[in-house]
Amino acid sequence: MKRKILGSAIAAAVAMAPALSPAATTVSDGIVKLGVLTDMSGTYSDLSGPGALEATKMAVEDFVAKEKPDFKIEVISADHQNKADISANKAREWFDTQKVDAIVDLVTTSTALAVMKVANEKSRISLISGAASTPITNEQCNDTTVHWTYDTYALPVGTAKAVVKQGGKNWYFITADYAFGHSLEKNTADVVTKSGGKVLGNVRHPFPGSDFSSFLLSAQASGAQVIGLANAGNDTMNSIKQAKEFGITPKQSLAGLLMFISDVHSLGLEATAGMYLTTGFYWDYNDETRAWSKRFFERMKRMPTMVQAGDYSATYHYLKAIKAAGTDEAKAVMAKMRDTPVNDFFAKNGKVRIDGRMVHDMYLAQVKKPSESKYPWDYYHIRQVIPGDEAYIPLAESKCPLVKK
Amino acid sequence: MDIFGIPIQALMGQLLIGLINGSFYAILSLGLAIIFGLLNIINFAHGALYMMGAFCAWIGLTWLGLNYWVALIAVPVVVGAFGMLIERTMLKHLYQLDHLYGLLLTFGLALIIEGLFRYRFGISGESYPVPELLSGGFNLGFMFLPKYRAWVVAVSLVVCFGSWFIIERTKLGSYLRAGTENPQLLQAFGINVPLMITLTYGFGVALAALAGVLAAPVFQVNPVMGSNLIIVVFAVVVIGGMGSIMGSIVTGLGLGLIEGLTRVFYPEASAVVIFVIMGIVLLLRPAGLFGRER
Numbered sequence: 001m002k003r004k005i006l007g008s009a010i011a012a013a014v015a016m017a018p019a020l021s022p023a024a025t026t027v028s029d030g031i032v033k034l035g036v037l038t039d040m041s042g043t044y045s046d047l048s049g050p051g052a053l054e055a056t057k058m059a060v061e062d063f064v065a066k067e068k069p070d071f072k073i074e075v076i077s078a079d080h081q082n083k084a085d086i087s088a089n090k091a092r093e094w095f096d097t098q099k100v101d102a103i104v105d106l107v108t109t110s111t112a113l114a115v116m117k118v119a120n121e122k123s124r125i126s127l128i129s130g131a132a133s134t135p136i137t138n139e140q141c142n143d144t145t146v147h148w149t150y151d152t153y154a155l156p157v158g159t160a161k162a163v164v165k166q167g168g169k170n171w172y173f174i175t176a177d178y179a180f181g182h183s184l185e186k187n188t189a190d191v192v193t194k195s196g197g198k199v200l201g202n203v204r205h206p207f208p209g210s211d212f213s214s215f216l217l218s219a220q221a222s223g224a225q226v227i228g229l230a231n232a233g234n235d236t237m238n239s240i241k242q243a244k245e246f247g248i249t250p251k252q253s254l255a256g257l258l259m260f261i262s263d264v265h266s267l268g269l270e271a272t273a274g275m276y277l278t279t280g281f282y283w284d285y286n287d288e289t290r291a292w293s294k295r296f297f298e299r300m301k302r303m304p305t306m307v308q309a310g311d312y313s314a315t316y317h318y319l320k321a322i323k324a325a326g327t328d329e330a331k332a333v334m335a336k337m338r339d340t341p342v343n344d345f346f347a348k349n350g351k352v353r354i355d356g357r358m359v360h361d362m363y364l365a366q367v368k369k370p371s372e373s374k375y376p377w378d379y380y381h382i383r384q385v386i387p388g389d390e391a392y393i394p395l396a397e398s399k400c401p402l403v404k405k
Numbered sequence: 406m407d408i409f410g411i412p413i414q415a416l417m418g419q420l421l422i423g424l425i426n427g428s429f430y431a432i433l434s435l436g437l438a439i440i441f442g443l444l445n446i447i448n449f450a451h452g453a454l455y456m457m458g459a460f461c462a463w464i465g466l467t468w469l470g471l472n473y474w475v476a477l478i479a480v481p482v483v484v485g486a487f488g489m490l491i492e493r494t495m496l497k498h499l500y501q502l503d504h505l506y507g508l509l510l511t512f513g514l515a516l517i518i519e520g521l522f523r524y525r526f527g528i529s530g531e532s533y534p535v536p537e538l539l540s541g542g543f544n545l546g547f548m549f550l551p552k553y554r555a556w557v558v559a560v561s562l563v564v565c566f567g568s569w570f571i572i573e574r575t576k577l578g579s580y581l582r583a584g585t586e587n588p589q590l591l592q593a594f595g596i597n598v599p600l601m602i603t604l605t606y607g608f609g610v611a612l613a614a615l616a617g618v619l620a621a622p623v624f625q626v627n628p629v630m631g632s633n634l635i636i637v638v639f640a641v642v643v644i645g646g647m648g649s650i651m652g653s654i655v656t657g658l659g660l661g662l663i664e665g666l667t668r669v670f671y672p673e674a675s676a677v678v679i680f681v682i683m684g685i686v687l688l689l690r691p692a693g694l695f696g697r698e699r
Contacts, residue, residue: 041520043629046529177673206676210624210633213422214668214675217548221415237529237625245535245623247542247549266529266625 027071027328028099034060034315035094037087037115038105038130040079043208043233046262048107048130051300051308053077056104058296059315069323076100080111087111088118095122101328102127102318105311109133109180116145123330127318129310132258133183134393137357141400144330145356146318146337149310150280152180152258154391156188158278158364159255162384163226164195168253172224173202174215174239176231181207184257185230192228200224205235212239213246220248232258237267244271260305264367264379273369278362278391281306281346282380285363288345303377313346314358350388355400359388411669418548419669420662425554427661428561429616433634434641434653435565436612439572442648443585443605446496446507451613451638452631453515458484458617459626460522463531473536473622480618481611488610492603515632522628530627557619564615565654572650581605585648640683646696656694 036053039045053075060073076098080087087106094100095118103119106112107130116126120142128136129149136147160171171192175181181204189199200222203215216239219227227243229236236256243249256263259277283293283303292312296304304312321336322328342350347360365380373379395403433455440448461480465471471479491514499506535553542551572578583591584598592598617631624630641660645652660679667678686694 041523041528043528045523046527203672205672208633209676210630211422211426213425213554214419214665215672217415217418217422218669218672221412221418234529234625234627234629237532241532241625242623245551245553247551262529266532268532270534271532 025069025071025323025326025328027322028101031072031074031099032102032319032322032328033094033098033100034073034075034102034104034318035091035098035100036075036077036104036311037080037090037094037111038077039082039107040077042082044082044107044130046266046302047233047260047305048105048307048311051296051302051304052105052107052130052311054299055296055304055308055312056315058299059312060319063316063319067320067323069319071322071328073319080106082108082111084110084114088114091115091118092122095119095124100124101330104315105130105307107131107307109136112136113140116140116142120144125318125330125333127311127314129314130307133180134187137353137355138393138399141355141398141402143356143402144334146314146334146352146358147356148314148358149306150278150362151357151392152184152187153393154280154362154386155278156184156191156257157391158362158384158386159257159276160188160191160197160228161195162364163253163255163276164192164197168226168255169197170224171197171199171226171228171255172219172222173199173228173230174212174219175202175204176207176209176235177204178207180232181230185228188228188230188257205231207231207235208233209235210238212242215239216243216246216248220246220252224252226253226255228255228257230257233263237263240267240271240275250274260307261303261377261379262305265302265377269368269370269373269379272367275367276383277365277367278386279306279365279380280360280362281309282363282365282382283309284378284380285382292345309346313342313344313350316344317342317352353395354402355395355398357392359392361388362386362391414547416669419665421545421548421550421665422554423662423665423668424658425558425661426664427658428558429620429634429657430638430641430661431565431654431657432561432612432616432619433638434645434657435568435650436609436616437638437642438645438648438650438653439568439612440606440609441642442650443581444492444496444507444602445500445504446511446606447504448609449508449512449635450491450515450518451511451609452633452635453518454484454488454610454613454631455617455620455634456522456626456628456631457487457518458614459533459621459624459630460526460531460617460628461614462618462621463533463626466533467531473618476618476621477615481614484614484617485607485611489603489607491610492606496606497599497602515635519628519632526628528627528629530625530630533621533626535622553622557623560615560619564612565657568612569650569654637679640679642693644679644683644686644693646693649693649695649697652693652695 038048038052102125104127106128109131112128112131119126126145128147173185175185203218256277321333325332325336338352350360352358363382364384462476465476539553588598645656667675
């Protein structure tokens with residue numbers, strides 16, 4: 001690796017000799033290559049997928065236009081099909097033959113964990129936005145990974161606290177029966193009990209499911225005020241739809257523990273009105289978010305999810321760090337990324353911690369009633385801004401070996 | 406009163422839900438059984454055609470303004486016609502070959518159809534509202550039964566037993582059954598067997614599309630809704646006995662009930678229970694519960 005960097009540094013220096021300035025960036029192979037590795041056609045393709053690729057491209061275009069870097073940037077992409085082995089192989093191929101410098105997005109926990117390990121071996125950077133689980137920045141953390149947008153710790157903090165505060169003390173969970181669902185349920189239950197609420201029970205449904213009525217009936221029989229949906233994607237959507245059908249809502253209320261704006265868009269406000277959810281980004285939050293999101297909309301004909309907005313933000317921050325560090329060597333770039341606060345439409349004073357967690361404010365949103373929605377994609381009331389330090393695992397509790405205690 | 410620690414009310418509710426899911430299984434497995442019985446084709450595209458039914462209902466409502474009741478009639482006709490097109494242009498070349506070829510062709514078709522819908526509509530799919538007339542529900546004391554679900558059970562029972570009656574008790578049905586036994590002989594009697602086969606496939610597909618329309622207000626209409634269901638439905642057909650009409654209806658409803666019970670006592674196993682039963686049935690009665698050894 002070292003030799004390669006040295007070699008390419010010399011090559012770059014020779015190539016640029018006439019125009020060489022003292023601040024010129026020494027980029028390996030003269031090009032920074034970003035690989036967007038995500039779910040292009042499966043369950044998560046609406047919340048990430050082609051939109052993630054487009055957001056990454058937008059970041060590159062904006063960076064080139066604004067910062068006028070002295071290196072070239074290229075974006076490639078592939079479908080990891082949510083499979084860990086496919087993503088690890090693709091990443092290896094990209095690093096070895098395509099000279100990819102950083103991998104962007106990675107939408108399931110298993111793919112993220114697999115790729116960040118390969119990337120670390122090869123001293124390349126993983127910019128994770130799509131995946132949710134906390135091991136990425138805890139047990140399995142490493143020094144070339146950044147986890148940008150959200151995680152299963154941050155999500156329930158906002159939602160569960162707020163709902164308990166509003167009087168929703170008794171909870172019942174409908175949980176997808178696999179690692180992600182269990183971890184989401186556990187984190188939420190902890191927050192509920194800490195905030196003075198009570199967990200009355202849970203039911204674990206096979207993943208993926210389609211009929212949730214029996215589980216909803218159990219939830220109904222429990223008499224809980226709040227039914228926490230510790231699942232994602234189509235499972236969450238079908239649960240919500242059928243809860244309404246069986247007259248469970250609005251008598252009992254639902255809390256979606258992992259919901260994206262794409263889910264709300266598909267289900268419609270009729271079915272989702274009044275639900276609380278936590279999000280890392282909302283397109284209609286302020287002028288800056290609106291301006292960027294409208295540009296995204298023009299390209300994708302959909303408003304961005306928090307994952308896609310996070311991809312943009314992470315990519316831009318990464319490219320800025322390369323320019324500032326004057327090299328694309330992973331460790332140096334990571335150091336710059338940690339030193340520089342993240343300030344863009346996505347995050348204000350965001351900070352990349354030593355464990356790889358990008359700490360930024362989260363938003364507690366409540367879904368609008370159909371009568372309150374004035375224009376397309378006008379879906380959320382932002383009820384509360386959750387400061388980053390409250391939303392994410394404190395470093396003191398981190399299980400990441402890089403954190404010195 | 407409790408049964409094994411479960412209040413009887415909860416149990417009744419879960420059984421009723423099992424019956425509702427069983428209605429979907431019955432209608433879908435009936436279509437498969439009819440197609441297998443006459444064409445000897447294991448129609449793997451059944452799930453995709455079911456999904457197409459649901460999407461056509463949504464398209465009808467959103468783009469063309471056709472309401473649910475129109476869709477209930479029109480969609481099975483349209484999708485059934487599409488099925489007949491498949492039969493005429495592709496499947497008919499495979500009748501002389503092993504079952505496996507039909508299975509592979511229809512499996513490929515399923516992937517293509519699903520891929521196209523995924524490309525056009527995205528994975529999250531669309532939401533179809535419950536028709537005005539059937540919204541709300543009945544309070545049965547032990548549970549709240551949405552009117553729409555009751556309607557699904559009613560339609561499914563009428564369609565299933567209607568189909569059974571036609572096939573087993575009418576002259577038309579006797580031609581169909583004769584076609585299954587000995588197509589050459591039937592042809593010799595002056596019956597247009599190829600046409601009959603096309604219509605039968607169309608009818609089986611129309612049943613899948615009907616199930617799709619029935620499912621649209623219940624489930625999120627998305628491109629993978631069929632592939633989630635089809636494996637279970639195949640298990641139902643195998644348990645009932647490949648090609649057995651009554652077998653597929655009774656087994657569909659019965660397995661819905663068993664699945665419902667599993668969801669009460671051990672929800673984690675509710676996705677596998679049907680396959681466990683399938684394994685046991687295949688060991689003890691390889692031709693299925695209602696099938697005849699050939």
